[in-house]
Amino acid sequence: MANPRLRALSRCRKWAKKDWAITAVGFTFILFALTLLFDSRNSDTPSPTIDHHSTQGLVPLTLLNRAKATGAFCLDGSLPGYHFQKGSESGSNNWLLHIDGGGWCNSIKTCNVRKGKALGSSEYMDRLVPFAGILSRHPSQNPDFYNWNIVKIRYCDGASFAGHPESEFKNGTKLFFRGQLIWEAIMSELLSLGLSNARQALLSGCSAGGLATLIHCDEFRDHLPTDATVKCLTDPGFFLDEPDILGNRTISDFYHDVVQLQCIFPHQIIKNVRTPLFIVNPAYDFWQIQHVLVPVGSDPRGYWKRCRLNIKECDSSQIKILQGFRSSLHKALSKLEKDKEGGMFINSCFVHCQTWMAETWHSPNSPRINNKTIAESVSDWYFNRKPPKKIDCPYPCNPTCHNMITPG
Ligand SMILES: *[C@@H]1O[C@H](CO)[C@@H](O)[C@H](O)[C@H]1NC(C)=O
Numbered sequence: 001m002a003n004p005r006l007r008a009l010s011r012c013r014k015w016a017k018k019d020w021a022i023t024a025v026g027f028t029f030i031l032f033a034l035t036l037l038f039d040s041r042n043s044d045t046p047s048p049t050i051d052h053h054s055t056q057g058l059v060p061l062t063l064l065n066r067a068k069a070t071g072a073f074c075l076d077g078s079l080p081g082y083h084f085q086k087g088s089e090s091g092s093n094n095w096l097l098h099i100d101g102g103g104w105c106n107s108i109k110t111c112n113v114r115k116g117k118a119l120g121s122s123e124y125m126d127r128l129v130p131f132a133g134i135l136s137r138h139p140s141q142n143p144d145f146y147n148w149n150i151v152k153i154r155y156c157d158g159a160s161f162a163g164h165p166e167s168e169f170k171n172g173t174k175l176f177f178r179g180q181l182i183w184e185a186i187m188s189e190l191l192s193l194g195l196s197n198a199r200q201a202l203l204s205g206c207s208a209g210g211l212a213t214l215i216h217c218d219e220f221r222d223h224l225p226t227d228a229t230v231k232c233l234t235d236p237g238f239f240l241d242e243p244d245i246l247g248n249r250t251i252s253d254f255y256h257d258v259v260q261l262q263c264i265f266p267h268q269i270i271k272n273v274r275t276p277l278f279i280v281n282p283a284y285d286f287w288q289i290q291h292v293l294v295p296v297g298s299d300p301r302g303y304w305k306r307c308r309l310n311i312k313e314c315d316s317s318q319i320k321i322l323q324g325f326r327s328s329l330h331k332a333l334s335k336l337e338k339d340k341e342g343g344m345f346i347n348s349c350f351v352h353c354q355t356w357m358a359e360t361w362h363s364p365n366s367p368r369i370n371n372k373t374i375a376e377s378v379s380d381w382y383f384n385r386k387p388p389k390k391i392d393c394p395y396p397c398n399p400t401c402h403n404m405i406t407p408g
């Protein structure tokens, strides 16, 4: 077939059984930041005293006007957006991109809900956002990237910037599935702002943005000068395709629906990333425990009700199951452990997305492995300083964890 659209449409349906079996994709959920609290009791050191008002500049939203030309719209048809802070001095030609997380929508109904929220429409996005953690302008919070050009890419397509318009207008609804086009429009804008001359660059993302990072990492690399240093960081973007506690394949059914709905091509997800990759991943990823291992429907008697929200409430048989989940993660990561250019920070904490918060990225009491913060470990890898693979001992051995708690 000569028509690329038609070719795309036919490819859209070609997910074989083995594709599903080896797919590892990620999601996060919108309530994350709203409902969770750090368990500071788990740490022996006092809470970090970071003054958010003086250390986190607010950065304005830029709407992507050039998206009109290609129809690269958010789910509701609005323009996508990003926040940009220009680099200075030694960082002027270096670029750090961070893609937001926010789960996926797997049905017309759930995608429609997003049309009325920032995750599906720029109408609802905050016009000013703080830049913290890996985005921070302050060397004390962000020792190696603070003066780079820093871009926070807003997520509004519901499918990790991987959907294709071939799957639109199902059953007469008006939803735009244009993630791939949004990605291309954002790249084109940033390249024109100086990314095309980058000397050093790092593409990163949290959760669904971590998956987008995996999907687009090599494309990103190919846009930049061949002699530039280009690497990618997912936090986390590496999600397990594991059965739940009843043995049902809850999460793989969910992936299946997202892929079918937004017409994601297998080659976008199932491939080896050529570009050097660093994985930040808690061994007991909070989101995965709640959505992969113990989804709500898997626990009708409420036996896991407290444990799935707070690891300190887990009994010994539940901890055993969590240790099994950790082993599956380590097994899945074993290939990357052998990769000389890859790096990892797999801490035994109950948390999700640790790079964009000052407290977990780099602060006096942030999580550490071998006494290194995530920021220090990522820098050691990015700048080829030290052996970059850090794997923690099993829970509850690490007192530096910031374990999440959802108020029950
Ligand atoms: C479209 O409608 C049909 C019939 O009501 C239903 O079976 C199908 O799942 C719907 N498709 C989507 C994508 O919602």
Ligand SMILES: *[C@@H]1O[C@H](CO)[C@@H](O)[C@H](O)[C@H]1NC(C)=O
Residues within 6 Å of the ligand: 246, 247, 248, 297
């Ligand atoms: C999950 O597994 C149980 C027991 O094997 C079964 O009874 C139940 O119907 C399954 N639930 C779903 C949603 O597939």
Ligand SMILES: *[C@@H]1O[C@H](CO)[C@@H](O)[C@H](O)[C@H]1NC(C)=O
Residues within 6 Å of the ligand: 371
């Ligand atoms: C851990 O690192 C900090 C500096 O980041 C240092 O002050 C401290 O002495 C180190 N602790 C150990 C046990 O090495």
